[in-house]
Amino acid sequence: MFEYHGWVTVRERADAEDEGADFAVQQARLRRLVQGIEERAREVGGPSGLVDVRFVNGEAFLHLGGFRNHRDPQVPALFREVGVRAPGSYGLLYVHDDEDRAHADGFVVHRMVRGQVSVHADAHLSPCVPVLEDPWTG
Template identity: 80%
Template sequence: MFEYHGWVTVRESAGPEDGEEFVVEQARLRRLVAGIEERARQIGGHGLVDVRWINGEPFLHLGGFGNHRDPGIPAFFREVGARAPGSYGLLYVHDDEDRAHPDGFVVHRMVRGRVSEQADALLSPCVPVVEDPWTA
């Protein structure tokens, strides 16, 4: 089982966006986001991969639940950070095929486009925190 939920605020840089070059920066950001949208269509699959502009800012939302591991999801999350190095967000993944964390979520944390991973402390371990144990 492979469950994932995440979001990214997509930003070209971590710098202020109110400079004199705002129109040029917005055009560059729109081209950058168009590339992410194209990749999102390719990833698609069995879940939600949605890029949306809200109040003039681009956001990526991810969510899904598959029978087996999908390494393309965390890879896409990292790719967004590489393409848009001012981006930030979180991706929670529960992968029962992950030998290090079979009963817990792993948090992929993006800050300034760089992704790090850490074990989750809020929803893990899945049994008994979010699910009851199986009874025979």
Template identity: 75%
Template sequence: MFEYHGWVTVRESAAAEDDEDFTTERARLRRLVAGIEERARQVGGHGLLDVRWINGEPFVQLAGFANHRDPGIPEFFREVGARAPGSYGLLYVHDDEDRAHPEGFVVHRMVRGRVSEHQDALLSPCIPVLEDPWTS
């Protein structure tokens, strides 16, 4: 089982916006987001993979549930950070085929476009936190 839930606030950089160059910056950001949208169409996934603008800001939302691991999902998350190095967000992944973390979620944390992995302490271990153990 491969379950994932995540979001990214897409930012070209972590620098403050300059009002004088706002139009130029927005045009660059729109081109950057168009590339992310194209890549999202290629990745697909087993669920939600949505790039949209909300109140003038671009966001990525992703969630899904598949029978087996989909390495394209964490790769896409990292790629968004590489394309837009001011971005931040979280991707929670539960992969029962992951030998290091078969019983819990791993959190992929994006800050300033860089992704690091962390053990989850809020939803893990899945049994008994989220589900009861099997009984015979």
């Protein structure tokens, strides 16, 4: 099983907003950037997952989540790709992959800060047994 849940605030840059710049020009640039992310997100989403890109109050967000029978390397790849395309972005992606020998009974957190992704063991939902589920006795 491959379970994932995540979000990204998509930002073109991490520096402070340029108040002298034309807001409409900034928004047009961001929309073009997000268009490329939306195209990739549609490729990754499929029937076993949710991938949603939308604007809220002028900010762009990517939300993703799903359950697949087997590991899908496209999911963390999409997360990393957003950071490359939009280096001011930040967010979290939680992944539980029972095919990952090192973390089969726990979640791994992909953390994006300023477009850079690092991977960390999860301390909140792991280990899945007994934190989330009872041991199988059958």
